[in-house]
Amino acid sequence: MALSEESKDVLQAQVELWNQSFSFMKSVALAVALDLRIADTIRHHGGAATLPQILSGIGINPCKVAGLRRLMRALTVAGTFAIQPPETSSGGHDEPLYKLTTVSCLLTNDGDGESTASCLFPMWNHVLNPFHDSVLSMGLAAWFRHEEPGKCPYALMRGATVWEMCESSDALNASINNAMAADSRFLMRIVVEECGGIFRGIDSLVDVAGGVGGAAAAIAAAFPYLKCSVLDLPHVVAKAPSVSNVQFVAGDMFESIPPANAIFLKYVLHDWGDDKCIKLLKNCKQAIPSRDAGGKVIIIDMVVGYRPSDVKLLETQVLCDLDIMKIGGVEREEHEWKKIFLAAGFKDYNIMPLGLRSLIELYP
Structure with missing residues (x-):
């Protein structure tokens, strides 16, 4: 899937702002x-x-x-x-x-x-x-x-x-969730317009750690036939607004994930080390059907160095990685993603760059 020039321009502008910010x-x-x-x-x-x-x-x-x-x-x-x-x-x-x-x-x-x-x-x-x-x-x-x-x-x-602090700090919790919702409003417009094919052929989707539903709302609006749910911790779900065609479910993604055709993970896996990511992805695999039956995991996260010729992009990605290392997260290169995908029992994946981040389709 090739992005339009307009989308490429706005995604590159976002890279520039991330670079300046970090x-x-x-x-x-x-x-x-x-x-x-x-x-x-x-x-x-x-x-x-x-x-x-x-x-x-x-x-x-x-x-x-x-x-x-x-x-x-x-x-x-x-x-x-x-x-x-x-x-x-x-x-x-x-x-x-x-x-x-x-x-x-x-x-x-x-x-x-x-x-x-x-x-x-x-x-x-x-x-x-x-x-x-x-x-x-x-x-x-x-x-x-x-x-x-x-x-x-x-x-x-x-x-x-930071996640333990969120449980006791309404201000920090709101700041993170509002930031992620704003990011979803920006990025998901491009995803549903330019990469909408990834949602076709599935009838249910769980947005894991989806916060206040920014991404799920965009998906549900673009594909009203798709049953969308958001899974997040109880203190997050308690503050979530009412979103048309989106159901909020309180739970722990490291314990279990509600069954669906597809699991959506936007900017989630980079928050955790390899062991936690493998555990989470194993739960995702248990929640979806086989690939032949339409099962897959849709991930939006960085793939560091996937376009090595873009020096500004690479610099921005490694600076973001150094920053997220402070909270125990990691921005991964493709070989690092492949390692945890295989360890979680998945067999194949496809990567499409989206500016600073990439869209990854992961198949059981």
């Missing part, structure tokens, strides 16, 4: 790299080091390797460091090598205060100080040094996850 994460990434002395560690390995070597050099727990990989991805896309892919030939390295650039050389500090690089170190330390373990960074540097696995930076700083 540009502060470049400063956060630099502040974390400076705090962890990543440039110094790479320099001590002769100017090129693998992730395990960097982990060992900066003295952080190996359980943080995935987080370090994501941090380094953002820093390499920004040009702070360079990356050399693995060489699987005999005698080659089987891990990517992260290399110093002229930029990252200026982040080193050899302690003598006389070289061009080290004399600038106090300057970067001062300039980047507002981004060090602040509300903006949610304490990413402190999180990297924290030994306890599983706890995200937000929970480490606030004492509870």
Whole structure:
């Protein structure tokens, strides 16, 4: 399905605004790299080091390797460091090598205060100080040094996850749900007009974690014959408005999902780590019929680097990933999506780019 030029333009405009909105994460990434002395560690390995070597050099727990990989991805896309892919030939390295650039050389500090690089170190330390373990960074540097696995930076700083906070904070809950509803009003117009074929041939759909029903309302209005339901937690459903042709169901998506021809997951899976996503997708698979009977899961989420030639898009995606890492989420590349799809028992999928995000049809 090819998008119209009008839709491409407005989606690209959204990418630009997301890029501007999350540009502060470049400063956060630099502040974390400076705090962890990543440039110094790479320099001590002769100017090129693998992730395990960097982990060992900066003295952080190996359980943080995935987080370090994501941090380094953002820093390499920004040009702070360079990356050399693995060489699987005999005698080659089987891990990517992260290399110093002229930029990252200026982040080193050899302690003598006389070289061009080290004399600038106090300057970067001062300039980047507002981004060090602040509300903006949610304490990413402190999180990297924290030994306890599983706890995200937000929970480490606030004492509870963002989802636990939502249960006790009406203001936070309303802010998130209103933001998602606004996003649905924007994106779902394009989805139903340009990609409406994905809803044909199904007669029932459950929008999982659908909030106050923004996406489901758009689908129900465009396809009135389609029985639409929204599944969300009781405190979310209690605040949901009345939406024509949409039924709200209180429940826990990690426990069970009401049966339907199709399950819809818009910007949900990126909030969770792989184990939670696999559990959720297994519940989705149990709720739908076979592919021959029309069963499928429809996902709207980022597929990082799916269009690698679009540099602005890639930069925006990795900055969004670094930001959502603070609440324990992850923006995935295609091979990472494929891994959890297969682990959940699905056999096939199809990806269609939608600006910053993609539409994924997942088949049992």
